Amino acid sequence: MPELPEVEVVRRGLVSWMRGRTITAVEVVDPRSIRRHALGPEDFAGNLEGARVLDVVRRGKFLWMPLADTPAPAGGAGPVGGRSPGGAADAASPRAAQTQTTVALMAHLGMSGQLLMQDTAVPDEKHLKVRLRLSPADGMPEQLRFVDQRIFGGLFLTSLLPTSDGGPGGLAETPLPLIAEEASHIARDPLDPYFSFDDFYRRLRARKTGLKRALLDQGLVSGIGNIYADEALWRAKLHYARPTDTLRRAEALRVLDAAREVMTDALAAGGTSFDSLYVNVNGASGYFDRSLNAYGREGQECKRCAAAGLISTLRRDQFMNRSSYTCPVCQPRPRNGRW
DNA sequence: AACGCGACCTGCGAGC
DNA sequence: TGCTCGCAGGTCGCGT
Numbered sequence A: 001m002p003e004l005p006e007v008e009v010v011r012r013g014l015v016s017w018m019r020g021r022t023i024t025a026v027e028v029v030d031p032r033s034i035r036r037h038a039l040g041p042e043d044f045a046g047n048l049e050g051a052r053v054l055d056v057v058r059r060g061k062f063l064w065m066p067l068a069d070t071p072a073p074a075g076g077a078g079p080v081g082g083r084s085p086g087g088a089a090d091a092a093s094p095r096a097a098q099t100q101t102t103v104a105l106m107a108h109l110g111m112s113g114q115l116l117m118q119d120t121a122v123p124d125e126k127h128l129k130v131r132l133r134l135s136p137a138d139g140m141p142e143q144l145r146f147v148d149q150r151i152f153g154g155l156f157l158t159s160l161l162p163t164s165d166g167g168p169g170g171l172a173e174t175p176l177p178l179i180a181e182e183a184s185h186i187a188r189d190p191l192d193p194y195f196s197f198d199d200f201y202r203r204l205r206a207r208k209t210g211l212k213r214a215l216l217d218q219g220l221v222s223g224i225g226n227i228y229a230d231e232a233l234w235r236a237k238l239h240y241a242r243p244t245d246t247l248r249r250a251e252a253l254r255v256l257d258a259a260r261e262v263m264t265d266a267l268a269a270g271g272t273s274f275d276s277l278y279v280n281v282n283g284a285s286g287y288f289d290r291s292l293n294a295y296g297r298e299g300q301e302c303k304r305c306a307a308a309g310l311i312s313t314l315r316r317d318q319f320m321n322r323s324s325y326t327c328p329v330c331q332p333r334p335r336n337g338r339w
Numbered sequence B: 001a002a003c004g005c006g007a008c009c010t011g012c013g014a015g016c
Numbered sequence C: 001t002g003c004t005c006g007c008a009g010g011t012c013g014c015g016t
Helices: A004-018 A039-050 A092-099 A197-206 A211-216 A226-236 A249-268 A303-309
Strands: A025-029 A057-059 A061-069 A102-109 A115-119 A128-134 A143-148 A156-160 A178-180 A315-319 A322-326
Touching: A004 A057, A004 A061, A004 A115, A004 A143, A004 A249, A025 A039, A039 A156, A057 A315, A061 A178, A102 A115, A197 A249, A211 A226, A226 A249, A226 A322
Parallel strands: none
Antiparallel strands: A025 A128, A057 A061, A061 A102, A102 A156, A115 A143, A128 A143, A156 A178, A315 A322
């Protein structure tokens, strides 16, 4: 169940296997996994077959593959809008399509999605939802499979738009100033070189809300989910309900740096996993769960307090219809706006 | 603008 | 054994 580090692990895995490959056939096993593709499974498959994958791009938890040589690419409409009136603009030079891309295959893993590179001989996974067959390549798996137990994730085709700030749309091997339409409302993440702390802090201060709610708001800063929000708050010794309009610059920097650190550490460990639900692109699990200090540790000692000779046990609160874990000693709850 | 809630889904473990 | 309940890492859209 992926947050930014898990999705980045998947992106890196996909890059080496998918770049330059052509999608030769598409099998939508469960149409619910492409429900965000409004025009349905046939349109989805028809527009993917024959397309070539140029790159794998990530912003926050959204992942997309810009495509070339799509059957009905140009015209600005892309396959999603279904408005393509022929795309005559570049019809005269098919080669141009190799460097120009207006369409991307979008993926969001939701809570339980996986993108697996598999050989044809590997039996179908229990929750296989979509299968892409790929052009043969030396020693490379022949299929990309989307597997998803809970079906909160999905695949769909989308248009690529110019970014609003002119920077790259996301982390990529060959960054382009283009962003997938459905990810254009998503802020840059703390690992993005174009992330601006000053902008983040200004917008954070302008909000009338609690700190964790802000950290989870993908429009303010992306990539942070429930696990890493709790871990970042613990590292920064801040409470989830701390009003954002009282945060000093140093405190905001502390929690942002903490988020960056914890996600960088998780990335190095190959992503967090509690069970086999999350696996990387080759099917191996991450090991970062062993390093969690707050998330899931209700009733256990606070390691930092213990190291200081204090006794404190972490508590779990219901917040935003989910669990939040805090140390009552080193992350005291703010009192009436003050703290 | 902010927030709370339901919807979207399956499956697991705990408790009875 | 089998039932219900609560819980799970995310996002979207609605009503207030």
